[in-house]
Amino acid sequence: MRADAERSTARILEAAETVLADDPNASLERIGDAAGVARATVHRRFASRQALLKALSERLNDRYLAVIEQAKVETAPPVLALHRASEIVFDLKISHRFSITLASAPGREVQDGLDLLFTRLQEAGAIAPASPSWCRRVYLALMGEVYLLPDEAPELVEAGGRAGLLVKTVLGALGGR
Amino acid sequence: MRADAERSTARILEAAETVLADDPNASLERIGDAAGVARATVHRRFASRQALLKALSERLNDRYLAVIEQAKVETAPPVLALHRASEIVFDLKISHRFSITLASAPGREVQDGLDLLFTRLQEAGAIAPASPSWCRRVYLALMGEVYLLPDEAPELVEAGGRAGLLVKTVLGALGGR
DNA sequence: GGCATGTGAGACATCAATGACGCAGTTATT
DNA sequence: AATAACTGCGTCATTGATGTCTCACATGCC
Numbered sequence: 001m002r003a004d005a006e007r008s009t010a011r012i013l014e015a016a017e018t019v020l021a022d023d024p025n026a027s028l029e030r031i032g033d034a035a036g037v038a039r040a041t042v043h044r045r046f047a048s049r050q051a052l053l054k055a056l057s058e059r060l061n062d063r064y065l066a067v068i069e070q071a072k073v074e075t076a077p078p079v080l081a082l083h084r085a086s087e088i089v090f091d092l093k094i095s096h097r098f099s100i101t102l103a104s105a106p107g108r109e110v111q112d113g114l115d116l117l118f119t120r121l122q123e124a125g126a127i128a129p130a131s132p133s134w135c136r137r138v139y140l141a142l143m144g145e146v147y148l149l150p151d152e153a154p155e156l157v158e159a160g161g162r163a164g165l166l167v168k169t170v171l172g173a174l175g176g177r
Numbered sequence: 178m179r180a181d182a183e184r185s186t187a188r189i190l191e192a193a194e195t196v197l198a199d200d201p202n203a204s205l206e207r208i209g210d211a212a213g214v215a216r217a218t219v220h221r222r223f224a225s226r227q228a229l230l231k232a233l234s235e236r237l238n239d240r241y242l243a244v245i246e247q248a249k250v251e252t253a254p255p256v257l258a259l260h261r262a263s264e265i266v267f268d269l270k271i272s273h274r275f276s277i278t279l280a281s282a283p284g285r286e287v288q289d290g291l292d293l294l295f296t297r298l299q300e301a302g303a304i305a306p307a308s309p310s311w312c313r314r315v316y317l318a319l320m321g322e323v324y325l326l327p328d329e330a331p332e333l334v335e336a337g338g339r340a341g342l343l344v345k346t347v348l349g350a351l352g353g354r
Numbered sequence: 355g356g357c358a359t360g361t362g363a364g365a366c367a368t369c370a371a372t373g374a375c376g377c378a379g380t381t382a383t384t
Numbered sequence: 385a386a387t388a389a390c391t392g393c394g395t396c397a398t399t400g401a402t403g404t405c406t407c408a409c410a411t412g413c414c
Contacts (some may be wrong), residue, residue, distance in 0.1 A: 002359055002412060025202060031408055038362045042405065134326070138346065141318045149311070169315065173350035179382055179389055203370055215392050220373060 009045045011035045016056055021095030026053070061107040063092060068113035078120040079167070085117070086163035091158065111136065121171075128175030139170050186222045189210045198272030199322055205229070237279050238284040240269060245290035255297040256344070262294070263340035267324065288313065298348075305352030 014036035019026045028049060032039040046052040071085035105111070115132035117140075122129055146166045161168070192212035196203045205226060207218040223229040248262035282288070292309035295316075299306055323343045337344070 004360060004412060007359080028403095029401080040363080040404090041361060044360080047403090049402070077324065132414095137322045141322045142315065142350065145314045145318045149314075168352070169350045172352055173319065173346045175345070175349055181382060181390060184392080186395080205373095206371080216372095217374095217393075224373090226372070241408060 005045070008037060008041060012037060012042055012045055012052070012057060013059055015061075016052060020056075056141060060094065061110060062172055063094065064089075064106060064110045065113070067092070068110065068117075073113050073117045073120075074089055078117060078124050079126050079171070080119065081117060082170070083160075083163050083167045086166045086171075087141065087161070089143065090162050106140075114139070118174075121174075121176075126171055126176045138173050141167050142166060142173065182232070183220070184211075185214055185218060189214060189219055189222055190233055190236055193229060194237075194272055197233075237271065238287060239289045240271065241266075241283060242290070244269070245287065245294075250290050250294045250297075255294060255301050256348070257301050258294060259298065259347070260337075260340050260344045263320070263343045264338070266320065267339050281334050285319075285333060291316070295351075296349075298353075303348055303353045307351060312351055315350050319350065 010033045012031065015037075016031045019031050021032075028042045029039045031052075032042045035042070041071045042052070042062070046055060067085055067088045070088055071081045073081045073085065076084070106114070114136045117133045118127065118135035121127045121135075127135065136156075142167055146162050149162070149165075189212045192214075193208045196208050196211045200207075205219045206216045208229075209219045212219070217276045223232060244262055244265045247265055248258045250262065252262070267312070285293070291313045295304065295307075295309045295312035298304045298312075304312065320343060323333065323346070325340050326339070326342075
């Protein structure tokens with residue numbers, strides 16, 4: 001594969017991420033336009049719309065996996081890990097509307113990472129006992145809300161930034177003291 | 178309008194609610210089938226797909242408005258009102274996936290009702306100071322999660338039922354003691 | 355420089371959803 | 385019972401998205 005083509009693929013994925021976030025039913029043509037590429041090229045790089053979506057969700061999954069690693073979910077103090085993970089995710093500027101709603105649930109590995117994180121939070125007494133899946137869902141849901149906050153209420157993100165707000169809110173929701 | 182037609186309209190709206198919750202892009206034919214009605218009839222009652230969606234969101238809005246009234250948001254102790262409102266909404270068995278995600282944001286009046294509720298919660302010290310819109314979003318997001326919980330974790334809904342879980346979680350999230 | 359690969363533009367076939375009719379048969383209303 | 389309103393079914397036109405293909409041109413690579 002020529003370096004050229006590689007770049008196209010990347011730009012298409014990039015564009016797909018933002019365009020599909022805005023409208024999950026956007027046509028491949030719109031995605032192509034956003035990527036600065038002809039519709040035909042989208043088809044060349046991805047055999048079908050479905051293939052594109054699949055590649056997209058894999059890409060997102062990889063990124064999330066990297067986040068979990070960078071946040072040192074397994075070793076760092078869990079509250080800190082939660083904060084770092086949130087921070088990194090926000091920095092990715094990923095459109096979570098898509099990644100959470102559309103690209104289906106996070107992959108097994110990401111789920112396991114989150115489950116571990118919440119188990120450790122629980123052991124540390126930062127949250128009350130609860131099923132990891134419940135914790136995960138609350139976390140992701142609140143992340144979605146915090147993510148698209150700034151548009152209408154920048155003043156809310158006072159002290160700790162968006163990550164701070166998210167951590168505070170999640171811990172509260174899950175019964176932390 | 179004949180009583181007959183009225184019933185059709187109602188059945189179509191009903192069906193649309195559940196079908197669109199499952200797949201927001203479901204065709205009018207699927208909706209018609211679910212309503213036990215021919216596709217043509219859907220078109221007869223609703224000039225266009227858009228018209229159907231509009232009618233649907235108005236219908237939902239009306240229901241929510243009724244909930245706010247029944248919960249005595251203006252007069253009852255706010256925590257109690259929150260609990261009752263949650264309870265009633267869950268009883269409506271409305272598909273919130275649709276009502277929240279698709280039917281756009283709740284109407285002005287519903288928003289105002291919720292804002293009042295959260296303002297009162299704040300005055301009562303049940304939650305920390307925060308913009309009403311933030312409270313609203315957190316509440317709706319968590320409601321969505323609680324709503325589709327039972328499928329995978331019925332044990333979570335212990336003491337106070339789903340409404341109890343929701344209230345506990347929301348108050349915690351918003352900094353209640 | 356020359357070859358292989360990638361690309362844009364356009365044409366084309368396909369398919370599903372939408373929306374509009376007409377007609378024959380049913381049902382509510384009076 | 386007579387009438388007006390509904391409905392199911394089938395037909396048709398239209399539209400937008402998808403996917404495939406070809407051809408001329410460009411661009412990366414050896």
